[in-house]
Each structure stands twice: as C-alpha cells, then as structure tokens.
Amino acid sequence: MKFKMQDKQNQLIERISDSHLVVGVDIAQELHVARAVNFRGIIVGDPLTFENNEEGFAKLLQWINQLKTLRGFASTIVGMEPTGHYWINLSKWLYDQDIEAVTVNPHLVKKNKENRDNSRSKSDKKDALVIADMVKNGYYSFIRHSSETFEKLRVLMSNRDMTVKRLVSAINQINRWVDIVFPELRQVFKDVKGKGAMATLRLFPTPLELRSMKAVDIVEGWKSQMKRQPGIKKAQALIELAVHSVGTRQALEAYKLHLEQLIEEFDLATVQLERVEQEVTSLLKQIPFARNLLAIKGISEIALAGILGESGDLSDFAHGNSLLRHAGLHLSEASSGKWKGQIVLSKRGRSRLRRFLYLATMSLVMNNPDFKELHANNVNVKKMKKMKSIMKLIHKLARVLVGMARKNDSYRSEKIQSISPIAA
Template identity: 80%
Template sequence: VNPHLVKRNKENRDNTQSKSDKKDALVIADMVKNGYYSFVHVASESFEKLRVLMSNRDVIVKRLVSSINQLNRWVDVVFPELRQVFKDVKGKGAIATLRLFPTPIELRSMQPQDIVAKWKSVMKRQPGLKKAYQLIDLAKRSIGSHQAHDAYKLHLEQLLEEYDLATTQLERVEQEVTNVLQQIPFAKKLLAIKGISEISLAGILGEAGDLSGFAHGNSLLRHAGLHLSEASSGKWKGQIVISKRGRSRLRRFLYLATMCLVMNNPEFKALHANNVKVKKIKKMKSIMKLVGKLARVFVGIAKRNESYSPEKLQPFSALAA
C-alpha cells in the first residue's frame, strides 16, 4: 500500500487530519478492502545487483565531483596560473604536476629538463619542454597564496588521495556492472542500439527490474512516474504535467539515455527533427515523447527477444518519401 495514498486517505475515515497508529491500521485495511494496493514483484539476483551497484555508483560519483571541485578551489588559491598550461585540472598532466610539484615554490628552482624527466617517470605521454618553460615562468610570477605552504601541501595530498580512491572505486563498480549485464539475456540486444551505454542501461534495469515483465512500454513509464496527470474542473482545464509519482532514478536514466540517443542515434535524431521542424513541437516536449518511444522499444525487445530494427523507428514523413 502506497504510504502517500495512506496519508491522502486518512481524512476519509473521520473527516479529521488527526493521525495515530490505530487510525493508520484502519485506513490501510480500508484501502486493501477496496483494492487500492499493488503486489510486490521481487527482482532476480542480477537486477538486484544492478540496483545496488548503481546506487553505490551515485555515491562515488558525488564524492568524485566533490574532490574535483575542491582541487579546482585549491588551484585557484595557490597556483591559479596552472590553467594557462593545463586547461583541465583533472587532466593527467595537471594531476601529475600537482603530485610532483605541489606549489609554485618547487617549480621556481627547477630546470625544464628536470621537470620533463619527472613527468616521464609517471606518464607515458608527457608534455614537452615548451610547457615546462611556461610552467616555470608562471610559477615565478604567480599571484597565488605565498603563506602556509606546508598546510596547503598537506591539504592537496589529502584531496589527491580522495580523488584516487573515488576514481579506483568508480572503475571497480563500472567493471562489475559490465559483468552483471553480460548475465542478462536481452541486455546485449539493448546495447546494440547505437547511443545506449552500459551505465544508462544498468541504471534503467536496476530500477525497473526485468523489462519482459511489463505488459507495455506505458507500464514502464508509469513505474518511473512519467505518465501524464491532469487537474480539470468544469470548464476549467488544468495544465497536463508529468506526475513524477514513481522512481526518480529511473526517470533520470531514461531521460539521459534518450538525450544520448537524440545526439548519437540516426533514427532518434530523425524523429526529434521531425517533431521539432515538421510537427512544430517544443524541443523538451519532443524529448519526453521520445522517452516514451524508448520505453516501448526496450519493453518490446525484452518481451519478444528480438533484435533492434532501425526501420521501425522511421518517422511517417520519411516513410512516405
């Protein structure tokens, strides 16, 4: 029984907003009697693994993004000129430089050949002498903080440790996700769709479970909370909106997978162009419409165990031509 519906139905019993354990039990009993409940479908082990792994991945990604943001802040305070040499602070060259030469003080007293030799010890493809000269020149006239270098170096070491740990854990989780997907019969056929990545598919399967158990793609949309909701009364017609009464993580992965398909898949790109240019649908409405198309494609492939057929997704205008 949905807890949200229990809260909504509690006033039907005695027309008051009071709440107690006894009243909750009576409300739940009334709802079960009237059929306002749904059966719990226990997912198989593979889908349960995906759900746990993807939940763990979300936590790791948040930690990784946090460590990258803190590294950017550290560079802004201590050595902001580093970005003139390495545009991306999390790039291999920038990370190697931060490990070997934490502050501009170390760089000022070094020769370019020594810097390149240090880079070679930790990188297969390293920057050349030109960047080494530029790095030394920028370090000599850096406007970064000139105090508490020992404290800043300790802070940087801890940030790099956190960054390394999160990166290693993310690789392990994604490798395990790949192994689990290989155990699901229809996953290989879904991955054959150009634009569908293993991470987005794992997120969808982890939250939705076995797609072959859904009667239709619309059932998957309802499970995700992507079905439409309307509030109207008399002559007044309310705006039709997405209900969002479902699994938020499933909504997110369906949306991200659709965006990747619109950018990389020829069939979905053509459908989106037809919606926007021919049917004059707003871009976001077209994307949400294609989310429904993706749900129907996924459920159809899983139920019938057939391969992806691009010709079935051609827009009517293209078929007529």
C-alpha cells in the first residue's frame, strides 16, 4: 500500500489531545524563550526565558509542571527549531526527563510568522509562540535518538568531513606553490602529493637549491624519506629542469616558510584522517547488520558509516521511503489548475545523508553487477536520463539497506530484480 503524506499529517494532529500542554521553545546560544498553548492554540501562562544550562533547564521543567498542575494537563510536548547545534543539549535533557521533544522546520516557522498577528514583526517570544502553534497543528518531526555507537559514527564522520576539507585545502595550496616557485617539478613527478614529489619539496623545494646539487646527493636525500625512491635519471632530470626553471626568484625564504607550514598541515590532516577512519572501521564491527551490508559489492566502509551516522539504526525505519524522507530525497510537486510544475526533490532533510546515499549508489553502478545492469536497462531500454536513473537506484538502495537491516538478512542478487519500485 502506498504511503500518503496526508495520512501522516492526520496522525500527527491526532496525537495532540486536549490533555496536552504544547510548548514552543525559541532556541538561542545563551537564552531560550518558551511559550505554551493548549490543543486549540489558546495561550497558556506567561512567557519564560531560561538559560542554556542545567539551572535553566530545571527552571523550564518547573514552569511546565506548574502549568500542568494549574490547568490540569496530563502530557507535555515540546517543539523547537533545530537551530545550529544549540538545541541538541536541551532535546537530550528533555528525553532524559521523559518529556517528548520534537522539531519544526525553520523554513516553515518563517512562513508562519504572520498567522498570529498578521504582522511581519519578529521577536523571540513571537517565534516561540509560532513554534507552539505549528506543533499543535501537526507540523513537527520526531527526534531520532541514536544509541552510543551510531552517535559516535555521526561525530566521527562529521570530523572526517572537516579533516578532508583541510587536507584538500593544503593540497590545493601546495599545488599553487609549485606553480609559482617550481612549475617544472610536474615534468618529473606528475602527482605533487605523491611520495617522490613531497620528499623533494621537504628536502630541496626551490630550483635554486637543486642547481648546486649532484644527482647522487638528491637520491641519498630521497632514501631518507622513502623505502622505494626514484633513480639517478630522475634526479639528473630534476637538476636540468631547475637550471632552466621559470619559477619566481623573489622572496624565496618566505615561500619556503609557507611551504613548510603547508606540509605540516598536510601531514597532520593525513594522520588525523587515518585515525578517524580506523575508529570508524572499529565501530562498524560493533553493529550486527553492518557486516551483511558491507558484503554488498560496491559498498565501502566510509559510505556505510556516513549513512549510518546520519540515519542511526536502519532497523528502526519502517520502510526505505522513511529513510529517503529523513534524507530529504522524497519528491515535491508544485501545480495549480492547468499549470503543472516540475517534480523535484524536497531536500528537506539531512544533506550529508543525501551525499553518502548518492556516492554509495554511484559506486554500486560502477562495481555491482546488479545495479550496473539496472542502470543500463533504465538508460538504454527505458530511455531515462542518467541522473534520473541514479535517483531511482538511490530509492532502491534505501529499500535494500532498510530491508536487510530489519531482517538482518544477507544480500541476495536474485531479490534485487524483484523489488518493485515504490514512489517515495
């Protein structure tokens, strides 16, 4: 049976009963603001401003309990915007207090600001009230609380992303340095970040130094940096190129200092990346269904760790479509009367999860015979555009991953062709 978004919306609204105290919290770095309404949207109590610490959270709990006692509410639901990272501690604290916490989409909060007073005015108190209204109208999402292992994966993969950015930045700047000071280096070493090129840049980076050296001395220097080093011919070619180099001859000492710092950054990022990836590999071994998923030809440890870090336990999802919605890969349509707009991806979800699902699917299309065949059939027989075929296969991959995780089943090639596509 196909899932309808309207059914979900009705269920979210029906969950809010007349016994619920609905609280909206406007999140900030230091001071949060809370407002409360009942299930009809009638304001309950006065606004509360509380600090982003344990004392402030206790103040919020006391305020909630007082309102529940005075007005006879039995349950509480607290809504908040996932603003940066400031909301995370409050949501986990509420979870520990057995108080249901949900999130609302910041984009929708902005669009609903005028519902209360038909005004474009903005304040923390008004935002908190708008959030409370959205929760009682069913415009909220549940917070997926991950276990320790999945939380570690998410932190490590976020750390890995930052480390990769630093590493790529260092490599790009080293390439720029070579273009300015010694562009002929690439005639000997095609890859500037390779061992031979990096050893040369560490020991004798400028053409001025190389001109006065002998080939034997260069080879000896390489031996101190590498187990397998280039031979005498490359060393001689390097000297000849240095003699006729068109690289700059000004401010060489400053350029050398800059290069030393870039190489230090390159080395540090490389070591940190290796350490993070070792931790990721160790964590994947602790997840029961991860071994079966890694057995799929084309699924790498990094891609799987990225998916699990952002999604959490895949066995908690009811269907692959739930995973797609969590990633923002469900479809969105705009139409009015006779006008039919283009159907596009909503992108209202976790961007890192979308990226890793896409990368994993691309790897499967290149390395997995089943996905390679499906992609070829989509493009050649069904005449789909390549990107449309890839998006369709992402949906298939989501269903495969969730199905295998829920059943703790192994990958079976014959079942891939039998999975019927379901609209996300």
